[in-house]
Amino acid sequence: MKRLRRLCFALALGLGLSLTTAGVSTAAPEAAAACPEEGTRFTTPTTGNTVFLVGPSDFLYSIPSEAVYHKLWRTWDGIISIDRASCNKSAYALTNGHLRKWAVGANVYIWDESWDDFGKFNRYRWIESWSIFTDKYHFDPEKIEVVQYAEDVYPILEPNWT
Template identity: 40%
Template sequence: MKKTSRRAGLALALGLCLSLAAPGVSTAAPETVPTQHASLSAADAAACPAQGQRYKTSATADKVFLVGPGNEIFWIPNQTVYRNLWADDSGIGTAHWSCAESWTQMDNAELVKSSSSGAVYIWDRWEYAMGGYGSWRRIANWTATFINKYHFDPSKIRTVPAAQLIYIGSDWT
């Protein structure tokens, strides 16, 4: 009896597998939508802002979002944090509310450089490190990343003692 039920189960499983490969039935993977836009169609996801862009949505009122490295969505929680990075509101676009369906709050974000080097860092509270969330991440490339992609304001950079840059996470690209 055991052999018969095993054979029947195997035959049923093989039959199901073969039916998927039948002529006229596509076995190609369906078009996927990036994780941060899982509830959107591929066309709507393609219309979401690109890395480096800031935007608001009609459903989230005054919340400003930033598309960061790896297309992670960051929420800028208030004007103080916003003004730590940019001088004005120029460059803020609008997008469908689902473009911001999953985000990380960018608490206390600021731009700093060490008193001992010219490298510029951003505090983004994104990575988990040393028992808590947050890290200083080096801005990878002054022109391409800092100026052209994110449009950060150079006048917002504070110089701090090197000892304040305790944990350096991955680069901000």
């Protein structure tokens, strides 16, 4: 029954139906007051070339490689430099981060292996609007991989990227 519900949920999202989140996961670490705003990419002198991204709910991601970085963004433009101590919380690697869209749907999803709420690792998460995609996170639309089958953007689980 659980699988059927998940499949229906994935299909509904793929078809662009609006679903709302009942609540916010408590899995995201508490935000440090001095961290930059969500959507900010930054490096810091103490961590070398590591790029960090402040994600939804102030969840902090590290981009594990240049290859992953270029699956999300076209250029290095827009990265700021701050002292890592000012954003003193755990960073989770956006391992294998990439963008996908089902060919017959309008929604864009990001692969987020890091997010864990109640033991559910490894999932696609819906980026809630084009404005969030381009204006907040500055993802590159040309990096979206268009797939033919709904199961190629599965599992889709909440919370969404806001």
